[in-house]
Amino acid sequence: xxxxxxxxxxxxxxxxLCLSFRRPEQLLQPLVFFLIVTMLFPLGLSxxxxxxxxxxxxxxxxxxxxxxxxxxxxxxxSDADDGTLEQLALSGxxxxxxxxxxxxxxxxxxxxxxxxxxxLVGTALGIPGSAxxxxxxxxxxGTLTLSWLGAIGAGLTVGVKRANVLLSLIVLPLAMPLLxxxxxxxxxxxxxxxxxxxxxxxxxxxxxxxxxxxxxxxAALRITLE
Amino acid sequence: MNMPAMGLEVEQVHxxxxxxxxxxxxxxxxxxxxxxxxxxxxxxxxxxxLRVACGLLRPEQGVVRWxxxxxxxxxxxxxxxxxxxxxxxxxxxxxxxxxxxxxAVGLKRRLSTHDLRASLEQTGVAACADLPxxxxxxxxxxxxxxxxxxxxxxxxxxxxxxxxxxxTAGVELMSALLRxxxxxxxxxxxxxxxTLDxxxxxxxxxxxx
Numbered sequence: 001x002x003x004x005x006x007x008x009x010x011x012x013x014x015x016x017l018c019l020s021f022r023r024p025e026q027l028l029q030p031l032v033f034f035l036i037v038t039m040l041f042p043l044g045l046s047x048x049x050x051x052x053x054x055x056x057x058x059x060x061x062x063x064x065x066x067x068x069x070x071x072x073x074x075x076x077x078s079d080a081d082d083g084t085l086e087q088l089a090l091s092g093x094x095x096x097x098x099x100x101x102x103x104x105x106x107x108x109x110x111x112x113x114x115x116x117x118x119x120l121v122g123t124a125l126g127i128p129g130s131a132x133x134x135x136x137x138x139x140x141x142g143t144l145t146l147s148w149l150g151a152i153g154a155g156l157t158v159g160v161k162r163a164n165v166l167l168s169l170i171v172l173p174l175a176m177p178l179l180x181x182x183x184x185x186x187x188x189x190x191x192x193x194x195x196x197x198x199x200x201x202x203x204x205x206x207x208x209x210x211x212x213x214x215x216x217x218x219a220a221l222r223i224t225l226e
Numbered sequence: 227m228n229m230p231a232m233g234l235e236v237e238q239v240h241x242x243x244x245x246x247x248x249x250x251x252x253x254x255x256x257x258x259x260x261x262x263x264x265x266x267x268x269x270x271x272x273x274x275x276l277r278v279a280c281g282l283l284r285p286e287q288g289v290v291r292w293x294x295x296x297x298x299x300x301x302x303x304x305x306x307x308x309x310x311x312x313x314x315x316x317x318x319x320x321x322x323x324x325x326x327x328x329x330a331v332g333l334k335r336r337l338s339t340h341d342l343r344a345s346l347e348q349t350g351v352a353a354c355a356d357l358p359x360x361x362x363x364x365x366x367x368x369x370x371x372x373x374x375x376x377x378x379x380x381x382x383x384x385x386x387x388x389x390x391x392x393x394t395a396g397v398e399l400m401s402a403l404l405r406x407x408x409x410x411x412x413x414x415x416x417x418x419x420x421t422l423d424x425x426x427x428x429x430x431x432x433x434x435x
Binding site: 002003007008011012014015018019022023082083084086087088089090091092093094225226 | 280281282283284302303305306307308310312313314315316317318319320321325328329330332333334335336374
């Protein structure tokens with residue numbers, strides 16, 4: 001009785017979510033980091049509300065990128081360190097399925113959670129409520145793309161000790177388009193102009209990474225497994 | 227458990243790790259109902275050989291065949307029917323023993339919780355089934371890892387020092403499990419420093435020579 005790909009995928013998702021919720025502090029750390037970093041700006045610029053409002057999209061996006069990066073280096077590392085990654089690689093299910101499940105589960109507990117708390121941050125930065133929908137959509141697309149880019153970086157740096165900085169150096173240059181289009185979409189939503197253009201670019205990047213990054217991350221991981 | 231008559235064939239495998247020539251033309255064959263005991267001093271490439279045999283590591287030269295097919299062409303099917311126990315137990319400390327089994331074995335075959343508990347029972351750690359693995363002792367973890375091998379119902383076992391951390395009763399249990407696996411038609415490739423006297427068709431490959 002072999003196990004089909006869909007059943008294996010579901011089981012992997014359950015494994016990842018189960019592992020994440022056993023360590024709630026690790027789930028919360030990037031979120032709290034996101035909240036604190038963005039809160040520092042209103043405190044520092046309290047007398048210049050207009051300046052804060054102009055900077056809000058950039059601040060929001062830089063904080064989102066950095067906090068997403070915080071948890072990415074553990075994506076494959078904890079499994080590689082305790083040997084379970086080898087077991088997963090030998091499961092007969094194909095490493096790509098494992099990589100996809102792990103990355104999506106990681107996005108659900110990091111990126112999606114960040115999208116959920118973003119209105120709170122938006123309010124603190126003076127972003128009007130009318131822009132929240134666009135802001136959240138752009139963040140959802142952006143963080144998912146970043147998770148895929150991060151999966152490639154995490155695959156490449158699995159064997160490296162203290163890979164966090166190296167991972168940032170690999171991923172951040174690739175994430176620049178996200179920052180540009182994400183901040184632009186949020187900026188346009190705030191000023192009430194049409195934000196569809198940058199959103200389309202974000203969606204295109206998202207589709208691009210969703211389709212190609214799983215294979216790149218698998219290849220990177222396979223090299224480090226050897 | 228059906229195993230093709232040819233079984234596993236490793237032919238003239240060479241592996242370099244950086245500048246070190248770790249495996250220098252190693253060959254072996256392993257048919258059903260056979261056990262191959264791999265020994266050799268530390269650093270002689272025993273673990274590397276196991277990793278090559280299960281397809282985790284691609285040798286620079288040479289070929290590994292399963293049922294006459296190179297494993298690179300049948301990799302997923304081949305890996306679905308083997309069970310590999312690495313030197314470390316490969317368990318998640320935050321999950322219970324039962325969850326560890328469910329998530330690892332569940333990718334290979336459908337087993338009920340009852341069956342998983344039965345394999346934990348067989349290795350004598352049924353009482354630990356619902357404890358997080360991080361509170362278990364090294365010997366208990368080894369037994370849980372062995373229960374995972376059992377639950378996979380694999381035709382080919384690749385075990386890296388399975389006797390480490392086991393007490394006397396554990397060593398006997400491990401030997402009995404290996405014996406019944408081989409007598410039941412399975413094959414096993416075992417890295418161990420002890421002498422293995424299981425009363426089954428077994429050979430020894432010494433990597434030092």
